Amino acid sequence: MQKSLAAPTGTAIRNPIQALARWRDEFKEIFSARVRERQLGFRYTWYLGALTLGTFSIQLITGLLLMLYYHPSIPQGYADMKDLHFVVSSGVFLRNLHRWSAHAMVFLVFAHMAKVFYRGAYRPPRELNWVVGVCLLLLTLLASYTGYLLPWDQLSYWGTTVGSSIISSTPFIGEKLRFILLGGHTVNANALLRFYVLHVVILPLAVILLVAIHLWRLHKDGGMYVEHEKNVEKR
Amino acid sequence: MSEPEKKNLAASNDEASFLSRRQFFVKLGAGSLAITGAGATVFAVQYLSPNVLYEPSPIVGVGRPEHFPIDSVTLDPRAAIFVVHAQKGFYAMSSVCTHLGCLTVWRQDEGIIACPCHGSTFRPDGKVIGGPAPRPLQWLKMWIGNDGNLMVDRSANIASESEYVQL
């Protein structure tokens, strides 16, 4: 069933698509050579997974750029926000894009999950991928929550105060957990630094790792789900 | 018992002891990993818990008693405490909402203490009137310092209505 889409080895490559197709052999763990048209019908997926990945890419790019002007300290973090708004060229645009794209990402992750559920695309052999997806949902929410503190404005501070107080309501270990998360008894400089490290290093790395597993499993489990058919692997 | 049977027995004994040796090392390995994991967890928790905090002192002076007229509730936002001068005397309460840590405010016109976050309301003695707060506002140790100022230790919790400061 394997069809080589690339021009046969040794012949000239006539167009960029053929060049891409030859590369495809390097990526065959991720892409099938051919997909059924039904798998791509807009009404089956609404492209929610791809769009979520798109917003995540925007987050990575804008986030990396924002890091160049942001210091995770008090009150410098807030001053950097003001600088982004009024001093840095296009700073306010990048911050806006980072924020609105984050909102879009959260919405899309939820929508993707609902769509996958209603199509029954969690069925075997896709159980593992469903669980990976739930983990990605949690990581997305955590990334939003940690990012929320970084501007160090009133909403950040009190949102994080309330959020971390929820943790301390856990019996027995709650206070200790909150202390470790914040690095103090109140939301302060330690908390800002910890949330910053979580937001820019730990959570994005975890998301990238899980997205890689998510896409790889998607391919292994037969590509995008098609209802009421046996999922035969087609290559 | 015949010779071959004995041999078989010996062989199976050997096998049993071989397996148990393997099992021993598996257990040794798993045990070492568990101990290492537990140790790493303890170290991680210790490392993540700062030993020195640059947080303000819990003991604050809130001012001279004459500044608080009788039947008044005064919020000291700097220290996040209420100083109340009731008929029975002075007392101090934390203004941190017992629900989720927002700072409550005194609403003079309604005569209640209210939390802006989730709508809890309290009486001036700290009792919960409404909203999701699970406990009354925390009463704090208060005394008159050597310089005549009212002092509050924000880390010293006392039971509601247990102590009043008299002049």
Next chain:
Amino acid sequence: MTSDPKAPHEIALPQPIEEEKSIPYWEMLFRETIAIELLASVLVWIALWWNAPLELLADPQQTPKLAKAPWYFTGLQELLHYFPPFVAGIILPTLIVVALVVVPFFNVNIKDENLWVHHKSQRLAILGIVLAALTVLLIRFDAWDALLPVWLIAIFMGIAAANEGRRDRGFRRWLSSKPLSFWIMTWFLMEAVVLTSVGTFFRGPGWSWIWPW
């Protein structure tokens, strides 16, 4: 994984793909790229016109009159308004996550079987008990807005049960063919939408009820 044509599981199955149109993978990438670009241009447009909120410098000495979380947490905030923090903030989210994780591991979800096809009266009785228990619980905590989706779903489940066995192709037939997991997930999503909307649009200072207009 590799396409060995002799792989046994491929031989047994009848003609899966030949009648159907298939397209090369770059067409898929192309379409997905277009979709992402469209979304990106919409987001760029939004980012050019609307600024991300930035309030005053954080002041640990004063809680703002209205500290509202971004919309995806207002549902949680609404729950926190009604229930103790440990219940609303720890137990309920944990239960939701566990429920989501186990979805593909229950046979009932995989078989996709109409809820009302067997043991109908027994299941109606269970539905009644659950409905009564949830109603009492939510009223006990004054969580009227969380009660709304409970009753909506129960009514639709009742309609589905009453129409069990229909053979036409209408809405009621469609409702009656739904499995239990459909109802639970739809209930969860409706709760999420209702609580999020109430938290976002109908709550003012001190988390009091306001009208958005």
